[in-house]
Amino acid sequence: MTAPVYPPKPKPGDRVAILSPSSGLPAVLPLPFDLGLRRLTEEFGLKPVEYPTTRRMGCSPQERAADIHAAFADPEIKAVIASIGGDDQITVLPHLDDELIRANPKPFLGFSDNTNLLTHLWNLGIVGYHGASVMTEFGRPGALHPVTGASARAALFTSGPYELTEPAEFNDIDRPWQEPATFESEAPMQPAGGWTWHRPERVVEGVSWGGNLEILGWLLMADRGIRSPEAYEGCVLFLETSEELPSGEEVFRILRNMGERGLLARFPALLMGRAKAWSFDRPNDAAQRAAHRAGQREAVLRALAAYAPDTMAVFDVDLGHTDPQVVIPYGGTVRVDGPARRITVTY
Structure with a gap:
């Protein structure tokens, strides 16, 4: 396949579109949304447009x-950023004007249900x-995590290689977004433990593809947007799971279904995101969270x-659904150096 093209990058002072292609949660949970907009303005120098x-x-x-x-057609808009994910963006895809988007390429940032648009x-x-x-990232309670901030800034404003590093700490336990006290401090972090190879x-170096x-799985069931297995030959697969x-x-x-379709074997390398293991519906303790992550890892290895x-x-x-979070270029070059234990993405 022909490698996808990197759209022109914004610069501080530019206008960026803020969209809700999935859920309109900013309507009912404005605190993290307004905080995220403020950080985009004050810390990144961008001009958010709703x-x-x-x-x-x-x-x-x-x-x-x-x-x-x-957003894509407006020449004054230099990037498009999702407010959050959701669960029905797949219904938006049939209504998209591909020629309009192809004629006006722009960086789009988002994850989770935004895997559809990516x-x-x-x-x-x-x-x-x-x-x-x-x-989630720009509206993080307390402060933008330095690892997240550095990755997001590089993805938004720069072009070229960016080496990912192993953070010493992480968190996946949320606090209620409807309470102002949540945003007065950062959530407690726990030791990250590093990557497992x-x-x-x-x-392996190749074009990236994957997401949530x-x-x-939904796209595969709907037979929407998934190409023939040959299209992914030599690509770097990256995956993550949700809350x-x-x-x-x-x-x-x-x-297994990806394997039966002939997809899985096309990817010589896989980056698997740190599995989220806590939710308000399932507030797992430390042992349960560790068991959940171990179960997912065993499942991937089995497949x-x-x-x-x-x-x-x-x-x-x-x-994906973890904190801190690094931005992965979707369709960009990713180099996975096994002997050196290094991962480099190209923004």
Whole structure:
């Protein structure tokens, strides 16, 4: 396949679109959203621009698609950033004007349900950026995490290689966004433990593809946006799971289906995000969180053994639903150096 093209980057002082292509949660949880907008303005020097559906719950797929079109078509808008994810962005995809978007490529930042739009942009030949949503990363309680901030700043403003590093700490226990006290301090962090490597005997460099595993499973079921296996030959797969905490068995089944479709073996390297292991519905203790992560890791290894035994994998990379979070270029170049234990992305 032809490698996707990196859109021009914004610079401080530029206008950026803030959209809700999935859920209009800024309407009911304004505290992290307004904090994120303030940080984009004060710390990044950007000028956020909201659209009709940005702060509205229950907007139709057509309305959300119209905002995407307006943001991409406006020459004054230099990047597009998602407010947050959701669970129905797949319904927006059929309403997108591919020619309009292809003619006006711009950096798009988001993750989780935004895997839908990132996959769509990949198919249009446009590099996107998996990570850095307004409410979750820019609106983080207390302060923007330095690891997240450095990665987001590099993804937004710079071009070229960026080496990921292993943070010493992380957190995945949330506090209620409706309470002002939540935003007065940072959440307690815990030791991160570093990355875990599987089959690190070689160096793999390729175009990245992937995102949230549950969303990819939905796209596979709907037969929407997933190309023939040959299109992914030599690509670097990256995956992460959400706050819905899919079990190891669920993870295995999605990967098994990818294997049966002939997809999994096309990827010589896999970056697996640090699994989120706590939610308000399932407030797991430390032992339960460790068991959840171990179960997911075992499931991935089981699927690789069955369908892609030569694939190199790195576990607990800080991408997706974790804090801190690094931004992964979606369709950009990723180099996974097994012998040196290094991961370098190209923004």
